[in-house]
Amino acid sequence: MLQVENIHTFYGLSHILFDVSLTVSEREIVCLLGRNGAGKSTTLRSVMGMTAPRRGNIAYKGSNITGIKPYRAVRLGIGYVPDDRRVFADLSVDENLEISERVPKGGVRHWDRKRVYDFFPALQYIMSRKAGLLSGGEQQMLTIARALMTNPEFLLLDEPTEGLAPMVVRMLETQISGLRDTGLTVLLAEQNQKVALGLSDRGYIIDNGAIRYHGPIDELKANEEIRKKYLLV
């Protein structure tokens, strides 16, 4: 579904991603593991077109989307949940969802507000509350819900569990694996090994802007050495 081929991404003069390649097939959950500053978020931002790669190619469903405008990426069916989970603070929960509502070209409307509320029941009770007043976990649910409202076929999740209480993390975990059952393809960037290894089919490890390891999740689980080398602080 998504092919990233040898991309190099820069922030101004600093070279962040070196020759990063990865593929995600349909209906897969693939995780991108790495420490802080390894280049996880930058990879997702590159796919989304927010920081376009200077070299290399990104293809989505066979067509080239390198350096696409973010809103176009959304209209192609790519959903994005940013890592700093900034909700639109002055709008209510319901309004946050309302403005995100759209169907990609040639896509199907799987998600409307009712289904989103069914999926995240907690949001229903606070639908008229200003989004800026929500707790971290609620805000994270809202950003995922917001991305779902764009009816994506492919979801980029950037550290959904960052900074949340263990109990909330567990709940999000079940919900993300529930997303797979709805037929969604997910690329998950994570620092939290436990969450990522539990959810994914395959894994990539990124360190210092380069992919260091790639394989099925069971191999990665078994390979203590490589996890120690690249993931432990």
Place this chain on the structure above:
Amino acid sequence: MFAAAINKRSFGIAVTLLVLLGVLPFFLDRFYIYLTALILVTGLLATSLNMVLGYGGMYQFHHAVFYGVGAYACALTLIKTDLPPYAGFIVGPVVAAAVGVIMGLICVRLSKLYFGMLQIALGSLVWAIVYRWYSFTGGDDGLHGVPVPDLISSINGAYYFTLIITALCMVLIYLIINSPFGRIFQAIRDNPERSETIGVNVKRHQLVGLTIAAFFGGVAGSLFVTVEGSVFPDLMFWTLSLEILIMCLLGGWFTFLGPMVGAGIVVSLQTFVGMYTEYWTLIMGIILILLIFFLPEGVLGFFLERFSSREQAMSAEK
């Protein structure tokens, strides 16, 4: 959706206000009727600015251009064409919106302060053309004695015409702000980058918003022609833009009626303090400084906040 946007109490307040304004000509002197009409026109102008400034977060620094263009287009239609007289009141806003599209296409490529700076530059260009083109726009002198249709040429006629059109436009602006389009606008204000990642074409949204604001600015301009019967280049000079910006800040730019309140304060100050001294801006400057210190949310914002916190306290006691 619109039913939810209008709550009972604010609807009641709006109707009471309208009735009050409607019976005003039976009690007040002509001068005050004229002044109220002027406040309504300026308030509509400030509200149209606030739609993009307060709700859209765009630094629309030269909104007066659309006011002036609307006024001139309306006046020129009335003077120089054979079109039916009321056509001027359609031509004015439409031409203002057209200028809005052209300026918007250039300006929305930039953001924040750069957007505002470019707009001042382009707007001053429009002003310069109007200021120099004596044979068409009357240049520095402006155009006087515009033949306004009979029905609305008397002071009361002009007042009621202004009141009705202003009320209509305020309702329209309110509905726009509370529509999904308006919500997206507020989302763009909060975070343009994030808005793009939920599939919003930010630039196009800003362009559409600017055009709508320009249209209502043009409506205000046409109303000015009715009230005043003349137009002059000062209507699109950048100092007026600054004044309406101040009205928005003064009244409270995160509240819907704030700019209208601000317009009332500024226009009254200008008129009454202006009777005693030509340095009325000095007084206004002092008021503005006090405001920044004590009422950073604006006059209306301040009262709304007190009101709602008292209400919350009351419901908490129960």
